[in-house]
Amino acid sequence: MRVAAYPSALATVVPAAVAVLKTSHPDVDVKLVDAEPSEAVALVESGEVDVAVAFTYHDDYEVGAGLTWRPTGTERVRLVLPPRYAGSRRPVALGDLGREPWIVGCSRCRAHLADVCRQAGFDPIEHHATDDYVVGQSLVAAGLGVMLREPGGDRGYDGHAPT
Structure with a gap:
């Protein structure tokens, strides 16, 4: 699984999430990419990564057709x-x-x-x-x-x- 995320998420929430995933699914190989939100979403749209961790201010960002935005918190x-x-x-x-x-x-x-x-x-x-x-x-x-x-x-x- 290839995951793109903004820098501060890579320093905080992403490692913890990957650690939990690796505990429950040890065969899953996760590769991380440092990317700002719009770049991370573009990487998903192009197929270069599978998942983007991004943020928005007051829903100021639209994801492309075929993608789903799932808020995880505020x-x-x-x-x-x-x-x-x-x-x-x-x-x-x-x-x-x-x-x-x-x-x-x-x-x-x-x-x-x-x-x-x-x-x-x-x-x-x-x-x-x-x-x-x-x-x-x-x-x-x-x-x-x-x-x-x-x-x-x-x-x-x-x-x-x-x-």
């Missing part, structure tokens, strides 16, 4: 803030971050960030770009910007982005 997208916010006496709202430099990811993640920031009354200042959560979190920890932690980057989510 996750809350979270703000990742530098240490200087740790002592804040009040919760930090998205609207408070209009002057901050942003660390952005894939094109769909950028579009989602732009949408939610505009709803909060500002356009994000895109300063750094990376699809790697470890890099993004390191940049935030160094005080170089703020970011949204997208689906799959942490297993403790409980809300908005169907995966």
